[in-house]
Amino acid sequence: MSREYHRSTLLIIASIAIGVVGWSGHVALLPVAIGFPVLWSLARTRLVAALVSAGYFLAASRGLPQGVTAYYSSDIWPGLLLWLCASLSFVMVHTVLWTQNASVRPFRYLLAAAVMAIPPFGIIGWAHPVTAAGVVFPGWRWWGLGLMTAGLAGLATRVWPAAAIALTGFWLWSAASWTEPRLPDGWRGVDLDLGATLGRDVGLQRHRDLIATVRTVAGNGAHFVVLPESALGFLTPTVTRLWTGAFADADTTIIAGVAVIDHGGYDNILVAIDRTGGRILYRERMPVPGSMWQPWRSWFGESGSASADFFANPVVLAGGSRVAPLICYEQLLIWPVLQSMLHDPDFILAVGNGWWTEGTSIVAIQRAATTAWARLFDKPLVFAINT
Template sequence: MFSLRKLLPPARTLVETVPYWLACTAPVAAGALVALAAWYPGHWQVVLLLLPVVWSRVRGRIAALAIWVGYYLAGARDIPVVSMRFFSGYGDLTRPEGLVLGVLFWIAQACVLATPWALLKPGPNACAARYAICAAVATVLVTVPPLGFIGWLSPVYVASTLFPCWKAPGVMLGLTAIACATSISRARRARHVAVLLLILAAVARSIASAPDLPFGWIALDTRFGRFDQSSYALLYARMQQIQAITKRAFTAGANVVVLPEEIVGLWRPAMDYWWHDDIQAFAAANRTLIIGTDLTVSSTPFRYTDSAVIVGANHGRVDSRQPVPVALWRPGAAISAIRGSLMQPYAVVTGKSVAFSICYEDLLWWPHWRLLLQTPDVLLSLSNGWFDSDLALAHIQRQGIAAIARLSGAPLLRAVNGEGPPIR
């Protein structure tokens, strides 16, 4: 006779299995909650210290992986929608194909960034020093290349909250805080270090002051949406709009006007012709315009830089050190942005030293290494977020670059292009 009992595992096995899955689910939920509290909709990056605490307390590498997978999945939850909008917007993929690619990348990035934390998870009998060292090493691995190419949401952001304006020493103390968090319940010495860090954090926050932007500097946020560059008529229509808002800003008293990333698309010979008279007028009036644009490097294969170009009374150029992987930076593809040199110096505009952060760089630490050594007079962030301006990612990007500016002590000025109707 048929027996259902033969198809079911023994009751003891079921009882033993449930706690195991609960032990894996709880860290995922904990990581997700920390992501929501530290990033949008929350803005308390100090709670990032809870991640190494929980990581040190869970048992086994699977649970250690789970907490960080939950964190990166929740923090980067907009990747599927962004992928769908971006690739379908440019006709590279259909919307369903873009969504599927986004889901795969969303899961892959979480697993990749969580892997160092799983592999470096010490055994249950490891000493407190080993936990501290492994946490510090894992933090560095997910912050700098090669993993740092997608090193968003790094726990090192806690340094900007604890030690504003302290630059490189602040980063080192932030790493120490992360390491200490893993061992605070394991060693008395770690508790002593934690007290010292709290005192230093209180001192840093009490003496930190909000830096002032240079007088007459204005960043223009736009709502032009995706730029269709398929015809010169569309190019010229966009150009007229940009020139109009730029002239209004200068007429209102601005000395330096900053436009968003890629706002004029690819800089073509026609651009020189359309902008020539305006640039000459800006120079004569001692005014400077900073434009986000793409500059051709080679035609076959087509390579370009995602750049900020300085024209008018000052001249210069800064290239993005890390264009968006897959979307813009596609090594080996027929069309790809290329990475600018990490050694690019600060630009000089009206006598002020200027650091740049171009779009995706807002989410990363390593392109801004110079900010940790020398504070510029202003940090300019240029972004073209037509595909994510209504999503949490736009808020998280703003939080990321604001944290970097806070740690360096530099005033931040952002120019962002958001969603809007395409120019017809």
């Protein structure tokens, strides 16, 4: 009994360590997360499998309580509650699908991985080990995804050391020749450090400051300048006229995050503005559940929820290019990027507004995950975020 207790304790501690290191925000360390299926498969009881799953997920998403506290300007308890609730889906799926039958276990793990990758469970399918495919198999595209999936299944078998050695070999090989995703020609992303005021300070001076920033970037040769999520606040005819007039004499297109209000709530979108006017470029498929996406409001006749377009507009056209946009939360999930990659876009466009994540690794994790997907499919990447 004592030996089994210590063994289970070590598995739980190791799962926590894997969650912390793998999801530290360093793209090169993402493959550490593939140790999770090994620990899950080594559990000898369903309870230990549940505790291993909880340890991994809670450690990987450890920045959530502090982030929620900052977002709502509240104490730590709402953040802790949301943190625990978010872990329930991951833990429940991996607990229910765990089995003592070693021959069936890899197929059960693949099923759990698939369930956590697509809605409804995929809506909070963070910290998915398959994200590491871009670090282990950069440029291999769908073949790399397939090999990583097979590797994860192999790690849930009795011959997991052989699978681990093979994946580690590919990881070290890719690390030796690693390169960051390139920028598409003529495109530039602008990172801002405006905190919670971005999108909330919608005064004329703020717009003038942003216009000056865009002009500086455009003056360095960029024809398409990308601003972060919520950069322009609410989309109104006045805002569109201001920005259109500011670039009436320039061949510059501004891609920026805005919100559009309707009778039921609002859409979190990207808008494209140039000297001819503005148009909605992209509607966010998956806003942040709880803080933005609140579908239960409509059940009680209330409004105020962000719209979730789920599988809409996976690829949009901008400047003759096919673009795969990802807004903030979408960068942590699996299905939005894979849906976009099915349409073979020319590059990935990732924006965010992470002011509320100060003191956490959430923004770094978003950047690392998006970088990994861009490298897997060998796509250029434009990134613009506010902190």
